[in-house]
Amino acid sequence: xxxxxxxxxxxxxxxxxxxxxxxxxxxxxxxxxxxxxxxxxxxxxxxxxxxxxxxxxxxxxxxxxxxxxxxxxxxxxxxxxxxxxxxxxxxxxxxxxxxxxxxxxxxxxxxxxxxxxxxxxxxxxxxxxxxxxxxxxxxxxxxxxxxxxxxxxxxxxxxxxxxxxxxxxxxxxxxxxxxxxxxxxxxxxxxxxxxxxxxxxxxxxxxxxxxxxxxxxxxxxxxxxxxxxxxxxxxxxxxxxxxxxxxxxxxxxxxxxxxxxxxxxxxxxxxxxxxxxxxxxxx
Numbered sequence: 001x002x003x004x005x006x007x008x009x010x011x012x013x014x015x016x017x018x019x020x021x022x023x024x025x026x027x028x029x030x031x032x033x034x035x036x037x038x039x040x041x042x043x044x045x046x047x048x049x050x051x052x053x054x055x056x057x058x059x060x061x062x063x064x065x066x067x068x069x070x071x072x073x074x075x076x077x078x079x080x081x082x083x084x085x086x087x088x089x090x091x092x093x094x095x096x097x098x099x100x101x102x103x104x105x106x107x108x109x110x111x112x113x114x115x116x117x118x119x120x121x122x123x124x125x126x127x128x129x130x131x132x133x134x135x136x137x138x139x140x141x142x143x144x145x146x147x148x149x150x151x152x153x154x155x156x157x158x159x160x161x162x163x164x165x166x167x168x169x170x171x172x173x174x175x176x177x178x179x180x181x182x183x184x185x186x187x188x189x190x191x192x193x194x195x196x197x198x199x200x201x202x203x204x205x206x207x208x209x210x211x212x213x214x215x216x217x218x219x220x221x222x223x224x225x226x227x228x229x230x231x232x233x234x235x236x237x238x239x240x241x242x243x244x245x246x247x248x249x250x251x252x253x254x255x256x257x258x259x260x261x262x263x264x265x266x267x268x269x270x271x272x273x274x275x276x277x278x279x280x281x282x283x
Contacts, residue, residue, distance in 0.1 A: 017049060050077060054085045058095050058109050063117045065098055065108025101126050124187045138184060139197045144206055146170070146178045147231035169210070169228035172198060173219050198229050208232050 004012070013033060016022040022033050047055070057074045058066055068086065072079050086109060089095045097107040101122035108120060125132055147170060154168035176194040179185065201207035210228050214221035 017052075050075075050081065051085050051088065053077070054082060055089060055094060058089075059111055061108075061110060063110055063114045063120075065100070065110040065116065065120055067106060067108055071109070124185070124189055124193050135185075136197070136200075139179065139194075140200060142179060142182060142184065143175055143194065143197050144201055144231060146175055147201075147207060147229060151231050165230075168230045170230065171219075172227050172229065175229065195227065201229075206231060 013022065022035060053075050054071060054077070057071050061070075066074075068079070068082055071077075071086075072082050075082065077085075086095070086097075090097065093112050095109050096112045097109055098116050098120055100106060100108050100120045102119070110116065122131070125136060147168075150170050151168040154164045157164060157167065159167075172191050172195050175198065176189065176191045179189060179194060198207060198209070202209055207229050211225050212228060214224060214226035216224060218226065
């Protein structure tokens with residue numbers, strides 16, 4: 001609005017803000033203003049500028065949510081004022097607090113109508129912040145059972161060894177379809193979820209995977225590639241050390257001088273399946 005004086009522009013902007021028709025944003029260079037859609041404007045009718053600012057910060061966070069500490073940083077408001085605003089917005093059912101599996105004692109805030117991202121809820125492997133170890137074990141058993149049965153059918157075909165081996169492989173889509181048809185899951189599982197389970201079987205030495213080229217559009221293919229899995233039976237059972245994560249650790253002390261440091265490990269928790277593994281602390 002170059003034809004208006006600065007005072008007139010300020011009055012017009014303040015009027016639009018009071019009517020809830022503008023969003024007030026902040027970045028490193030100063031304040032920014034953005035037109036608000038009619039639906040959002042009706043929701044925030046009667047709210048003050050601070051409440052609108054907090055709502056906008058939460059909206060920008062999307063379905064991954066945002067911690068109150070980050071809201072404080074982005075809004076530059078006192079924590080006591082932010083807590084008051086958050087309670088008010090929750091009572092209006094404009095936002096909701098969701099516990100994150102990454103930090104069970106902390107809550108993230110997001111818009112009320114959003115479905116939390118898998119990184120927040122933990123996906124199919126978590127229920128009310130608790131890791132469903134029994135559910136994961138059942139999926140492990142059923143996936144391995146399916147691959148074993150496919151391998152048995154291939155052996156019974158009495159064809160040459162190469163054909164038997166190739167026909168014993170199954171795609172992740174086939175395994176996913178089998179699990180869905182069993183109806184053992186109360187939640188919808190994706191192919192990515194099944195591949196996560198299959199990966200645990202690979203780490204246990206029960207399954208092997210190969211990748212082949214596939215035509216675009218082929219069911220189960222990604223970027224022209226398809227993963228194939230087959231069950232395997234080890235000739236001899238591995239020793240206890242090999243079963244332990246440290247026995248398979250790719251990090252080994254290059255010299256006796258760094259051996260002491262190598263024995264110090266950092267423990268990291270995998271959110272996807274709650275698996276703890278070690279990474280050598282070598283510097």
